[in-house]
Amino acid sequence: MRREIELLWQFHERRLRPATPPSRLRDRVAFSEHAPVRLVRCKDCGTVYRNPVERTFELTEIYARDVPPEHVLASLHATQLHAQHAQAARLRSVMGHAGGGLEIGSYAGAFLTAARAEGMQFEGLDINPAVNRFTRSRGFGVHDGALESFECDRRFDAIAIWNTFDQLAEPRAAVNRARSLLAANGVLAIRVPNGAFYAAWAPLARRSGARAAIARDLLAQNNLLSFPYRVGFTPASLSSLLEQCGFEIARTYGDVLVRIADECTRRWARWEEMGIKRMQGVVAGRRPKTAPWFEIYARRRR
Numbered sequence: 154m155r156r157e158i159e160l161l162w163q164f165h166e167r168r169l170r171p172a173t174p175p176s177r178l179r180d181r182v183a184f185s186e187h188a189p190v191r192l193v194r195c196k197d198c199g200t201v202y203r204n205p206v207e208r209t210f211e212l213t214e215i216y217a218r219d220v221p222p223e224h225v226l227a228s229l230h231a232t233q234l235h236a237q238h239a240q241a242a243r244l245r246s247v248m249g250h251a252g253g254g255l256e257i258g259s260y261a262g263a264f265l266t267a268a269r270a271e272g273m274q275f276e277g278l279d280i281n282p283a284v285n286r287f288t289r290s291r292g293f294g295v296h297d298g299a300l301e302s303f304e305c306d307r308r309f310d311a312i313a314i315w316n317t318f319d320q321l322a323e324p325r326a327a328v329n330r331a332r333s334l335l336a337a338n339g340v341l342a343i344r345v346p347n348g349a350f351y352a353a354w355a356p357l358a359r360r361s362g363a364r365a366a367i368a369r370d371l372l373a374q375n376n377l378l379s380f381p382y383r384v385g386f387t388p389a390s391l392s393s394l395l396e397q398c399g400f401e402i403a404r405t406y407g408d409v410l411v412r413i414a415d416e417c418t419r420r421w422a423r424w425e426e427m428g429i430k431r432m433q434g435v436v437a438g439r440r441p442k443t444a445p446w447f448e449i450y451a452r453r454r455r
Contacts, residue, residue, distance in 0.1 A: 170418070240264065254311035259279050265295075339452070387442070388441050400451035406450075
């Protein structure tokens with residue numbers, strides 16, 4: 154993965170303004186986890202995963218101690234808001250009404266803002282107390298802690314796990330815990346990177362030539378070039394997991410990574426990202442199985 158990290162660094166370095174602080178470049182390259190030592194793909198379901206994988210306490214420490222400056226959190230909130238409005242609208246459509254919910258991994262609070270605009274009352278849950286203080290300062294209720302230890306005497310109409318489920322140490326346990334927190338017929342919404350997309354494009358990206366350069370750009374635009382995730386589910390494998398845990402699949406939606414361009418991004422790079430993701434998004438919405446990212450909305454069986 155060292156070569157992929159170097160390529161990702163070069164990709165973002167070209168697209169950031171000259172005066173950008175080095176820390177902003179590092180944020181785009183390092184993400185939150187180290188690059189995997191080795192990736193394995195299940196020959197039956199196509200899921201891509203790390204092997205070996207970090208131990209649970211190591212993973213928790215990575216997220217709990219990461220404290221970006223407030224201006225970085227504000228920038229993340231702003232850049233993610235457009236995509237989160239679309240997700241909130243899709244979730245409300247599946248729910249059929251504006252109810253109350255819980256977002257796992259609420260971080261900078263962009264989805265909480267979008268959900269409120271849709272008339273839904275969501276609260277957050279995140280293991281990073283420092284980031285939670287930022288989100289609370291924006292008027293949202295956020296709980297400190299992890300899903301497996303979260304205790305609540307209420308039941309939620311919906312639970313959303315956006316861009317977080319792929320980082321959890323025990324996905325099946327997380328689904329079962331989420332189910333126990335949902336009201337009858339409640340909706341679980343999950344958004345993850347698509348392991349099938351990575352598996353299809355990564356071999357080509359390691360070659361040379363124009364097609365390889367295109368493959369690297371497509372992966373990099375979707376934060377998949379260095380695969381900084383624990384698991385890359387496919388729509389089929391995640392659907393199977395949810396069904397085994399007592400859910401019925403209501404909708405599967407193909408998508409691309411949320412916009413990452415911000416005030417540090419060169420103008421041409423902003424237009425480039427917008428154009429590529431707009432074209433990819435059209436295809437992804439029609440073909441979730443081959444999309445860079447996908448969302449699954451599942452309803453709890455009674």
